[in-house]
Amino acid sequence: MKIEEGYIALENYTMYANYSDDHIYEIGEDRSVPDITQITMKGDTNSQYITFQMPRYYDGIDLTTKQIIVRWYNEENADKGGSYSDICDVRYNEEFIRFAWLLDFGVTEYDGVVAFAFENIGTNEVDKSYVWKTALGKLEITDNVDNGAGGDEPSEDWFTNLMARIDEMYKAAETAENMADTAEQAAGAATEAAGAANAAAEAANTATGKANAATTAANAAAGNANTAAGAANEAAEAANTAAESVFTDKNFFLLRNEDGTLKLVYNEEQA
Numbered sequence: 001m002k003i004e005e006g007y008i009a010l011e012n013y014t015m016y017a018n019y020s021d022d023h024i025y026e027i028g029e030d031r032s033v034p035d036i037t038q039i040t041m042k043g044d045t046n047s048q049y050i051t052f053q054m055p056r057y058y059d060g061i062d063l064t065t066k067q068i069i070v071r072w073y074n075e076e077n078a079d080k081g082g083s084y085s086d087i088c089d090v091r092y093n094e095e096f097i098r099f100a101w102l103l104d105f106g107v108t109e110y111d112g113v114v115a116f117a118f119e120n121i122g123t124n125e126v127d128k129s130y131v132w133k134t135a136l137g138k139l140e141i142t143d144n145v146d147n148g149a150g151g152d153e154p155s156e157d158w159f160t161n162l163m164a165r166i167d168e169m170y171k172a173a174e175t176a177e178n179m180a181d182t183a184e185q186a187a188g189a190a191t192e193a194a195g196a197a198n199a200a201a202e203a204a205n206t207a208t209g210k211a212n213a214a215t216t217a218a219n220a221a222a223g224n225a226n227t228a229a230g231a232a233n234e235a236a237e238a239a240n241t242a243a244e245s246v247f248t249d250k251n252f253f254l255l256r257n258e259d260g261t262l263k264l265v266y267n268e269e270q271a
Contacts, residue, residue, distance in 0.1 A: 007091040007098065010064055012169060014088040019049040019100065025137075027054035033117065033137030040103065041144045042111045048103040051089075054118070056097050058132060064092050065173075066122035066130060067166045070101055072139075073115045084162060087118075111143035123170060 001020050003009055025034050033052075040048045056063055068090065073082040083106060090099040107114055116139060120132040 001089045001100070003091050004098070006093045008093070010090040010092055010097075012067070012165070013090040013099070014086065016089055016100075016102075019089070019102065021049050021051045021100070024051045024053050024098065027052055027118070027134055029055060031134045033134050035138040036140070039142060040108060040139060041142050042108055043105070043144070044103060044108045045105040046102055048108070050101045050103070051098065052101065052118070053096050053098045054134070056092055056095055061124075061130070061132070063097060063120045063132065066120035066132065067169060068097070068099060068118060068120050069162065070116055070118050072107055074107075074110055074141075075112060076110055086162070107139075108141050111141045114139040114141055121166065 001016050001018070009015060023038070025036065027033050036050060038048065038050060054063070068087050070085050070087055071082045072085060077083050085101065085104060085107065087099045087101055090097065092098070101116075115136045117136050118134045120130075122130045124130045
């Protein structure tokens with residue numbers, strides 16, 4: 001089966017490479033299903049391939065998120081609620097879902113009319129059961145007097161296997177949802193951590209700026225102190241020079257008072 005342009009294959013269904021049928025039976029917006037006009041013989045087994053198309057959305061629900069099965073009835077199983085079969089080659093686009101029903105021996109074992117309907121089953125957004133059904137269509141099984149010869153009958157645990165597959169789909173969807181929640185929480189924690197890191201970096205930059213300013217002020221104070229020391233040394237040197245000049249040229253000498261001041265005293269002995 002070649003997937004039409006614009007359609008995407010839907011996982012969890014069997015996909016066949018060789019079957020194809022250009023005739024497509026339309027399932028209406030009112031859920032009506034047309035009767036099948038293709039000739040189907042009693043005992044046909046995996047040889048009658050029937051293609052259908054249905055709306056993808058119904059009341060806002062995307063039916064690609066549900067499991068599609070076909071329930072069929074004949075005179076042998078009608079009083080038991082019918083039987084189920086798989087569909088195959090499921091693909092979809094923005095508006096429609098296309099799929100095929102490959103008739104097995106269980107459907108064609110007896111001649112006569114087979115009534116059938118499609119069911120989409122799953123859960124809704126609050127995990128409550130969801131079932132969407134079509135109206136009944138009809139399929140005529142023609143008697144070719146083959147005394148019942150045909151392929152293998154479907155196994156008794158077919159429905160159990162189908163339900164197990166559906167359960168796996170639900171669990172996979174739940175796991176994906178949980179993983180999405182965990183990822184969202186991790187993203188929130190990462191955002192908070194990044195904010196804290198930015199705040200710490202800003203505080204560190206502020207502290208570095210203050211430290212640099214303190215270093216600059218200390219360097220400036222040290223420079224001022226060095227300048228003052230130099231000036232004091234120069235003043236002392238000048239005083240010494242002046243004192244030497246006094247003692248050399250005159251008969252005077254300097255005495256220091258108790259308060260630390262100096263006074264000039266004339267040396268009469270040298271006069």
